[in-house]
Amino acid sequence: MAPLVPSSQPWVEKYRPKQVKDVAQQDEVVRVLTNTLETSNCPHMLFYGPPGTGKTTTALAIARQLFGPELYKSRVLELNASDDRGINIVRTKIKDFAAVAVKSCKGQGGYPCPPFKIIILDEADSMTEDAQNALRRTMETYSRGSRFFFLCNYISRIIEPLASRCAKFRFKPLSEDIMITRVLHICQEEGLDLEPEALSTLSSISQGDLRRAITYLQSAARLFGSSITSKDLISVSGVIPQEVVDSFFAACRSGNFDLANKEVNNVIAEGYPVSQMFSQLFDIVVEADDISDEQIARICKKLGEADKRLVDGSDEYLQLLDVASSTMRAICNMQEDFS
Incomplete structure (x- = not known):
């Protein structure tokens, strides 16, 4: 061979x-x-x-x-x-x-x-x-x-x-410092110019997985050349643009079902992986400081259930719509209880 x-x-x-x-x-x-x-x-x-x-x-x-x-x-x-x-x-x-x-x-x-x-x-x-x-x-x-x-x-x-x-x-997840050190070594060996913001983005989207980080880096280098930006890395990683996830969560918080359904249809039409949407939505929910712990717990419980159904072969549109509806109910009903 x-x-x-x-x-x-x-x-x-x-x-x-x-x-x-x-x-x-x-x-x-x-x-x-x-x-x-x-x-x-x-x-x-x-x-x-x-x-x-x-x-x-x-x-x-x-x-x-x-x-x-x-x-x-x-x-x-x-x-x-x-x-x-x-x-x-x-x-x-x-x-x-x-x-x-x-x-x-x-x-x-x-x-x-x-x-x-x-x-x-x-x-x-x-x-x-x-x-x-x-x-x-x-x-x-x-x-x-x-x-x-x-x-x-x-x-x-x-x-x-x-x-x-x-x-x-x-085996423990790799720290950001270790990831950055290894990635910079590869960039030097391969003659790549990686922007500081792109380095931070790569560490974030790979989530402690060095193999994934190196794969994203090589894919971006093949597609975009030796100068790599944060946008280039996001485009090859399959990560959903943050503005799309933010827009979806904002629609859920609005309490307007038609608006939430529109965002669901947009995610499906663009072909974004719904399991990835759940993962990024989870990060937003747990970091939100203006909703209660009980609301966060209810939403996270629903995200887990919907993600399991996706693994079992359920329809992506229905599961994302179910999450949107449950998020609206968790946020809006709790707000009504406190008013």
């Missing part, structure tokens, strides 16, 4: 840390794993936390530092979001890989090369419960020659028998 042309290589991969010690901000995790690498005594591991905080990077770095480039392909099995996660993949692909024993190749190429394989299951919280139960037995049977790395956003979706067999590592 021909190597990627540098200009077409995703920056997420290009600037991915190659060693555990280079992973940003996860100091406790890095310290423990560095000690693990020195002894080559690796347990099953469970990495959990928000997206874009370094879980996959850390798992891949451990595998590379243990086996090096020559043994990596034969010793590491990585299953990501595009792979089937049902019970059949556990019974076939994972079991077959784990069943083949390997010997120690200490010192090969300067790498520890311990006598086990590593199976990396990215987004493990998307596996079915049956698949996780089947995996528990596989872990027990082949524990001598295999180590499992589970990567997930929600640890609550991993069944307890699996979680209890792993050393757990929590």
Whole structure:
């Protein structure tokens, strides 16, 4: 397979840390794993936390530092979001890989090369419960020659028998300072001119997800050239313009249903994602200082219910209209009660 042309290589991969010690901000995790690498005594591991905080990077770095480039392909099995996660993949692909024993190749190429394989299951919280139960037995049977790395956003979706067999590592959202430092480094390497306001915007819209920030940056660079503005980043991110969200909330506060319905129709007609509207509307509501805590609680409860219905496949127009109606009722009825 021909190597990627540098200009077409995703920056997420290009600037991915190659060693555990280079992973940003996860100091406790890095310290423990560095000690693990020195002894080559690796347990099953469970990495959990928000997206874009370094879980996959850390798992891949451990595998590379243990086996090096020559043994990596034969010793590491990585299953990501595009792979089937049902019970059949556990019974076939994972079991077959784990069943083949390997010997120690200490010192090969300067790498520890311990006598086990590593199976990396990215987004493990998307596996079915049956698949996780089947995996528990596989872990027990082949524990001598295999180590499992589970990567997930929600640890609550991993069944307890699996979680209890792993050393757990929590990955924290990246701070704005760390995000800015990494982004500025990439801008310098790629010759980009990023406006100060654009830097702040990028940090805001990526919400602590460094992978997302780098992807937005590369997309903007490809579309708009080396000089990138705040508007450019918003246009490639899918974030709804703030004036649209403000206008929608103002219509809800007015108590005028026809005006609110007009704003709903405008959002749908423009093709803005309603789930994104809920997310940005939530930020406005919780920061509003002229409505009561009870009103905020009622609106947030409705946003959560509507967002769940969207995930289940409900109609976007109806859910946004339901949120608009409920917001109007929460604000206007409470105001009438106090008058």
